[in-house]
Amino acid sequence: MHVRNVHHSYGRRPVLRGIDLTLRPGTVAGIVGENGAGKTTLLRILSGELAPDRGTVVHTGRLGYCPQHVMLNDALTVRQHLDFFEAAYGLGDLDRARDIMGSLRLTGYDDERAGVLSGGTRQKLNLTLALMHDPHVLLLDEPYQGFDWDTYRRFWDLTGALRASGRSVLVVSHLAHDAARLDELWRLHDGLLHAGTAAGTGPGAEVRT
Numbered sequence: 001m002h003v004r005n006v007h008h009s010y011g012r013r014p015v016l017r018g019i020d021l022t023l024r025p026g027t028v029a030g031i032v033g034e035n036g037a038g039k040t041t042l043l044r045i046l047s048g049e050l051a052p053d054r055g056t057v058v059h060t061g062r063l064g065y066c067p068q069h070v071m072l073n074d075a076l077t078v079r080q081h082l083d084f085f086e087a088a089y090g091l092g093d094l095d096r097a098r099d100i101m102g103s104l105r106l107t108g109y110d111d112e113r114a115g116v117l118s119g120g121t122r123q124k125l126n127l128t129l130a131l132m133h134d135p136h137v138l139l140l141d142e143p144y145q146g147f148d149w150d151t152y153r154r155f156w157d158l159t160g161a162l163r164a165s166g167r168s169v170l171v172v173s174h175l176a177h178d179a180a181r182l183d184e185l186w187r188l189h190d191g192l193l194h195a196g197t198a199a200g201t202g203p204g205a206e207v208r209t
C-alpha cells in the first residue's frame, strides 16, 4: 500500500496534514498517537471508507479492515455472521475462518447471539471477520482492546503468521506494547507521521506518545 500526501480536515480543523506511508509485503507496522491525533481518520481513509481532501492511497490485492468499534449485529449469531461474510467475500467455505477462530480460542459460540458475547469475545469475532478472506493488506484499529493476556499473545502469533506469509499489517493504537514485534513504528502527531522511538528494547518494550 502506498499513501502519498494525504490531507483531511473536519470543517476548518485539519487532522491530517500530509501523510506519506508505504506498507511493504511481509511487514507489521504500528502507528501510535494520542487520543484525537487522527489515527481512526487515517485508517478510515486507508480503508476507502472516507475520502481524503487531498492525496492518494493505492493498494493491490484484498483489503481487510477491523474498525475500532465492533461492527456486529447483536441479533445475529456467530454462525450467521460467518455465513453473511462468507457470502459477501465470495468464499467457498469457512476453513480459514475456523482456523483463525481456533487460534483465537473462539470456539463453541456458533449459536450465541453477538449481543450476549463479552467484549473480548466480540472483538475476536470482529477480527475473524476482517481476516477470513485472507487479505493482503490488513488495517487494525485498536485490535486488542478487551483481550486478556493469553488472547493478546495469540493475536501477535497470528500477526506473525501473516507477516511470514507476505501480508502487510498496520496496527493502530494509543500504546504500542511489545514494540519489538513491529517492523516499523510511527507516531501520529500534529497531523504528520514521525518515526517512533521505543522506550526500552526487547519484548515488552512500550512506546508512549
Ligand SMILES: Nc1ncnc2c1ncn2[C@@H]1O[C@H](COP(=O)(O)OP(=O)(O)OP(=O)(O)O)[C@@H](O)[C@H]1O
Residues within 6 Å of the ligand: 010, 015, 033, 034, 035, 036, 037, 038, 039, 040, 041, 042, 174
Ligand atoms: N466525523 C467527524 N466530524 C468531526 N470531527 C471529527 C469526526 N471524526 C473525528 N473527528 C475529530 O477529528 C480528530 C481526530 O479523531 P480520530 O478519531 O481520527 O482520532 P484518534 O487518534 O483515532 O483518537 P482515539 O485515540 O481517541 O480513538 C478528533 O479531534 C475528533 O474529534
